[in-house]
Amino acid sequence: MERKIHDCMDGCPVESTLQIISGKWKCVILYRLIKHKVCRFSELQRYMPGCSRRMLALQLNELEADNIISKKVYPVIPPKTEYSLTELGETLIPLITEMNKWGEMYNQIHR
């Protein structure tokens, strides 16, 4: 999985961040990995019923390519994999936490 990084104006930091975390489900995946430390593919699926298996795999692949999460595969049948944050991924915790906090506040005022 190759990820191309398009140029940002003056290397705008906000745009850099967006390149890593934008994607329909990435922040939710990260939120789950922060909360549960380690998750199997099927667990993530359960937490995100709106996200298809295909999409989940795509987003996980991109996050892995960007070195935000790491995957551990157990060569067993049926298959078993575990996803967790890398060291770099952990630096995103304050950001995702902030997102969660804002969303809670927003949900309150919107019933």
Place this chain on the structure above:
Amino acid sequence: MERKIHDCMDGCPVESTLQIISGKWKCVILYRLIKHKVCRFSELQRYMPGCSRRMLALQLNELEADNIISKKVYPVIPPKTEYSLTELGETLIPLITEMNKWGEMYNQIHR
């Protein structure tokens, strides 16, 4: 401009936040409005050369529909408009600031 909010699992706060700020340029726009308080359309264009006039207008419209920014139109020729954060928009400052911070850190390790 109508904005439909799709259902999130258990009203997941992270997904709520994403519904408001996801969009190719929204965070960058917000970052600019935080930094400069008030911006004209053409100023924003200059700050975001990668964003077309059409895209900029679309993103601004959505942010306005979600009550994150407000627009003041001066009925003059040539036209003049000013965008700024609403009260709700200002509550996003910590989040956008966090994004900026993370991006700066990330840019440093990536040359």
Place this chain on the structure above:
DNA sequence: TCTGCTGGTTACAAAATGGTTACTATGTCA
């Protein structure tokens, strides 16, 4: 022997997103 389980991938179709160009209005400047 047939079914189910997990963690994917592939192919195809549909929907969303984004770029480009042209168009608007009208006052000011050359």
Place this chain on the structure above:
DNA sequence: TGACATAGTAACCATTTTGTAACCAGCAGA
């Protein structure tokens, strides 16, 4: 008289993203 400036919008097309469904391996249990 003609061009320029601003803040958009509209139409059209190309690209990207996303969804759906089917398929795979191979062991365990019925």
